[in-house]
Every structure is written in structure tokens, then in C-alpha cells.
Amino acid sequence: MTPTSPAYRELGAQLAALTTEAFRPDLAEIDRLPTLDIARLMNTEDRTVPGAVADQLPAIAAAIDAAAERMARGGRLIYAGAGTAGRMGLLDASECPPTFNTAPERVVGLIAGGTAAFVTAVEGAEDRPDLAAQDLARLGVGPDDTVVGVSASGRTPYAVGAVGYARGVGALTVGLSNNANSPLAAAAEHGLEVVVGPELLSGSTRLKAGTAQKLVLNMISTITMIRLGKTYGNLMVDLRASNDKLRARSRRIVSFATGAAADEIESALEATGGEVKPAILMILAGTDAKSAARLLEESNGHLREALKGAE
Numbered sequence: 001m002t003p004t005s006p007a008y009r010e011l012g013a014q015l016a017a018l019t020t021e022a023f024r025p026d027l028a029e030i031d032r033l034p035t036l037d038i039a040r041l042m043n044t045e046d047r048t049v050p051g052a053v054a055d056q057l058p059a060i061a062a063a064i065d066a067a068a069e070r071m072a073r074g075g076r077l078i079y080a081g082a083g084t085a086g087r088m089g090l091l092d093a094s095e096c097p098p099t100f101n102t103a104p105e106r107v108v109g110l111i112a113g114g115t116a117a118f119v120t121a122v123e124g125a126e127d128r129p130d131l132a133a134q135d136l137a138r139l140g141v142g143p144d145d146t147v148v149g150v151s152a153s154g155r156t157p158y159a160v161g162a163v164g165y166a167r168g169v170g171a172l173t174v175g176l177s178n179n180a181n182s183p184l185a186a187a188a189e190h191g192l193e194v195v196v197g198p199e200l201l202s203g204s205t206r207l208k209a210g211t212a213q214k215l216v217l218n219m220i221s222t223i224t225m226i227r228l229g230k231t232y233g234n235l236m237v238d239l240r241a242s243n244d245k246l247r248a249r250s251r252r253i254v255s256f257a258t259g260a261a262a263d264e265i266e267s268a269l270e271a272t273g274g275e276v277k278p279a280i281l282m283i284l285a286g287t288d289a290k291s292a293a294r295l296l297e298e299s300n301g302h303l304r305e306a307l308k309g310a311e
Helices: 006-016 035-046 049-054 057-072 083-100 129-139 157-168 183-187 208-227 244-258 262-271 276-285 289-298 303-310
Strands: 077-081 107-111 146-151 172-177 190-193
Touching: 035 208, 049 057, 049 208, 057 146, 057 172, 057 190, 057 208, 077 083, 077 129, 077 157, 077 208, 083 107, 083 146, 083 208, 107 129, 129 157, 146 157, 146 183, 146 208, 157 172, 157 183, 172 183, 172 208, 183 190, 244 262, 244 276, 262 276, 276 289, 276 303, 289 303
Parallel strands: 077 107, 077 146, 146 172, 172 190
Antiparallel strands: none
């Protein structure tokens, strides 16, 4: 694409229509301001993001319910994006195994150009919808999976291509954009358009747009896991205790859930191999580790249902 080509002119026209790319004359002298004033401006801008997310809550909730239904059948949650949007997906996916004890392949982040693009931009990768199709085909995406395309502009070919491919093979599709009337939202079954307005630095969508994406992806993964029984109240009972801090947190979680004495908590965790959920069930239901495991299996991992089954 050259600066004189029709495709280049078309791209320029598309960018000119995006609120995330707009220029703000009121901030044209920002580089001349004291540091504290710039920090205050950024903080004021950031405060607008939760309100923009709030406007989309019904649509977000509908997407989560649909995704949770598929994950309950064994499907996966897959994020696909480029640049900051892709990094947000990778970050959210990487935090699910330690937080919810999910297998790494259950929540997946795809970024245009591959995982190396998390650190170093891969030029031109975001312009390739075929790469998204290849990445999803490699995963064997199907009807039980959910693919979330993420793009601030809502036009990134990699994200739009991911949603288009996924929908073609029967997967649930979600399009998360930061512009209204975006091709990405239009391509998906569930379009989420969190419009945050022009950025403090024109076109720097790692700012408000990136923050909005982080908030929404937090909701998608966290609430989906709540629906799947990965929590008990607001406690992370499927926590994977892979280090000293998390082992200490495991004991605190069992304590919060049961009110048991320290020695009883230690005994239960030892019997369950350090697994929090069956340890809580052992204490609350007065059962042994084998019975706790059976009750949880019968309730598909939902602790409240397992407690009812133990009555």
C-alpha cells in the first residue's frame, strides 16, 4: 500500500471517522504543562472509562451467559487481537490458570504475529485476516468455543477475520470495540462497543481504550468462572497454590469459608493435596476427602451444590 493508492486513501478515511483517532485541539499544548497537571488530565480522562463500560453492561452480561454455557460443555474462551488489544487478551488468559485452576488450553489469547508480538510488534500482522483464520484452525475451533475479537478501532483485519472465521465454524462470537458502528461488532453475534472517545494522545489506544478492554475482559473471564462454579461467594476456591503466597492464601480462603481452626484447616488441605474446594467441603459437610471429591464431581465442581448433596 502506497500513500497514493486508493487503498491508502480509504484507510485514511476510515481512521478519520474513528473517535479513538480524533485530534483534540484543547490538548494541543499538553507538552507545555507541568507534570502534575498532565497527570491530573490523564486521571480525569481515565475516570470516564467505567461509565462507558456501564453503558454496555446488558450486552456484556448476555455475552458472558452465552460463553459460560459453552464452556460448561467443555468449550474454550479464546481472545484474538493485535497490538494492545491482543496483549490484553493474552494477559487475561494467562491469569486464569493460577486464579481459577483452569487448564491453559481452556482460556487462550491469540495475538497477531504470534506470542513474540507481545513484546515486539510484528509489522503487518494485524492486516492479515488469513493469519487469524490459520491461528483458529490450528486450535480446532468449533461450536462449543467462544471467540472474542478485540480491537479499539473495530476494524483491525486480524480481529475481524478471527470473528468471521469463528462464526463460520459455528463458534460463539463476541466483538469488543471502542468505536460505534464497527465492522467487528457487526461481524459478531455479540457486539460490545465501549466508546471511550478521543485519547489524551491522539490515536494512542493503549490509554482509555486499552483500559476499557481490560475492564471488559476482566468481566468476561471472572463472571464466566463464577458461573462455572470456580468461586464460593467471593472466594477463589479453585485457586492453584503454586507458590508460598498462594499456599498462604489457600489457608486464608478455607478459614474465611469455614471459620475452622488452623489445625483442622491444615489437616483438610493435607488430605486433599492442597486443593481448597474439597478441603472446604470436608470441613463444612463433615466428610472425608474421597467423599468430598465424589460430591464435587457429581455437582460439576459447584461447591454449593455439593454441600446440598451432602445434607
